[in-house]
Amino acid sequence: MSIVLSLATFVKNMYNAGLNQRNLISMPFNFMLNFAPVFIWLSIFKHAGMIPISIRPDIHSKFAFFADQFLFGDYWRELSVQCPDNASKLVFWSFVTSSAFLLAFLVGLPFAIWYYIYYVKRVKYNPLEWFANIFHSPRNDKQRPIHKRFRTIFIPFALPLFTFVILNIDHLFAYQSDANFTKTKDLLAWFSYVILHITAPILTAVYLYIFQPPGTLKCFGFALGLQNIAGVFTHLLVPMASPWFTHLYGINDTEHVNYTQEGFAAGLVRVDSHLGTHLNTKGFHMSPIVFGAVPSLHSAIAFQCVLFLISRSTSLKHRFSNRRNLTMHNDDFSTLKLNEDDSEDDTDNHAALMVGPNDLEMEPLGNVESVDILDERSPSPSPSFSVSSNERNTSNTNSNSGKKPLQFVHLYNEDTEFTNKWIFKIINEGLVPKFWAILYITLQWWATMYLDHHYRFDLFVGVLYAMTSFIIINWFVLQPKVLKHWIHLRIGDKADTRNEARTFGMRVFCGTKMEWFFDPLA
Template identity: 45%
Template structure:
């Protein structure tokens, strides 16, 4: 009996102590409350928006979002003709010209110019910067979203409604909208570096608070309002107008309830179409699941695919700036830039121009190791980098410890024959696929249910990207990702056991510890 009780209690105790990680229960609750304070502020602002006196509110621009959607994304279903008459048939054709110009000049040309400007200004080798792969993806996202939104718009036409599509849209628009951020936070807490969840909550709070402020300052109408009353309607463009569940009313019919209809009738912000917070929250989940992991994946790839010299130079940037080579010691900087296009993944940047100049033709084909430098300071820096490489990228299980040993709390066991079947689930393919599919499904659901235009969804994506940029620049990269990689490399002390993810702490010393290690 005692043995059975111990077998039940031991995992629970280990789970609780791993979650607390040296904090008290009160401290954990307080830390959680502090981290999600921005989200709570957004919920409070949205709930009490209806208390604002009508006399203090701005004019409602009911047709702005409709016109922006048509001229920036193309009038695929000739909505302009439907709303304004045959005189708009030429304008309906012109929308394809304006939409193509928007895609080419704004969404394609500007990101390319921003990337080139970044490369031209990246001359401070000691400055921290975002991982280049993640930055490229962030710059490309608006154009990719433009293409995806146009394609999904064709699939979400207001016809051919079926019960299956109605329920699928309801599942995404209502259930996943509420649950996906919670699932994402749990995933980040279990599989990512400590502090990632707080950054995620902060990004959600920033984008949603900004979204509510935009709803209040620039009120716009949703598609259902345009389709119900017309783009030129003025009678119903008032703050007394009740909300409408639109396509969700069909779900109420299927379920035999009035929950959706009643809930949207009581909405405190009826004219709050732009930006779509459904889109913003889905995209933010994608950014933290996919983009925030890219630096760790590049480190793991270096350990798996590079030779000893390349791996040694790859983490040279983990050496503190004060110990790095000074002016004139360009060989080491060129070595650090090898195979990664002039940028490193530890939060530092090496000039693309410098690496191009040293390689002659812009393609670095060789890695300069520490033995090839004649300066003593360079030798010391390279030796420190080599030691950091050994700790960070050593095979799990070597000398009784994994990538980071002892105080750094690295993985202590390698995948065994009994646990390797889990490797397919450990690979980021599954999490990346789910995180990518969710915004696409959410975009389709909102358009199918007639709740948002493509323009609303696109602006929601821009709000998410802006919030992510802010949080990543101020918190995620300098104070979470870079610190965590430095601890795993052994170049920074770990007094608070922050080298381990939650899952690694729970399964420390077992055959499953590697499963929760992003560097395994």
């Protein structure tokens, strides 16, 4: 009976936490609004076949093939097959140009941008993670300068190089020959290319909804929609052929380069044979955009999931522990301040002042850069939680400075005997989402090439679309609108009238030992 009661209570908490002062009518409306760009993309894709052939642009059936060989290297010796007259020269030059592309655009250019930002402009914060000291503070006593931290270097500066390396490794294992095709590989590739392509964005959305501040899921939906809409318009305006087309008809074919050409399931035909169905074959025959190879939206969607999983997954730092020896230490004991431009209206400030001192807990956040971001010559809104050296030097001596110390509303007490269990230590650094993200994108890229649906070039361009969309949404919405607002709620600087200071998981497990687990600031 107690099990049934506990289950009923859990379901009730799920229902209330999901609605969160909404009703059954407004909640579906909010969902539709959050994913409206995705629905727009699907509608454009579905109705693309209605565009008259007479006004469609020319099809570039060779571009993706040659771009793949000369930007990434002809490891399969495909130039020897498609262009036998100049095979040796073309193969040689493919490795020369791919090496130049690697060194100039994937190593040199990102390094130059990184150096310009942090050593020429002397920016002292992460342009993509304005609140890195809050969400990603390390557990140890000392932390490296912001521009030398791994996550600052990896996103976005090292991502192009990472993509190039993993794509070429996957390429070696996706060689198109009967000797390389097995039933196990076929089914694994089908699972990734079809099943995970559908479920991974859903699972990512669920993770963001449960563990991250309200509004993060909306940013994810808009980022997906923005990149996919841009991608489908690229397919329509600059149509290019997939590798299966080249392998089926040859690089010099002109007969089948037309808009009446049916789609082809390529490697998925083998899966239909294994499963005894024709679903994949029929599905691709009816594709409204046959020459929509570049960018690969399979790659873009998967990589957008990776970006949100890596950037938003935080380490659990025991910030709200009852035992002081488990809280973060800081060699610089100055407190963070809100910048003056970030002060809220009189109503919110008055509500914040009504929070009693016993309801607030001050925890150091690690070394804070000695910079006032408002002084940086940057067009971005102020990240708002860094302070200048002068402010920090006077904060402890001038009690009437008018600046409010960064304090967090004490929403719960952490039971350290429970949170120090071995199962939590495994996931304590936020490595689980990162691990699955890297594993997923590696598998997805291999499956796409193994099934002969996209070149490395297609996949790489998909990554560029995902990164561009992520940066736009992160710069203009996620950081200044969502995360900044949420941190204001958590420090009590704004009245939490809509119960948004807690994540969905925190609302479900409110008042229990597990509430801590769903707090990105814990």
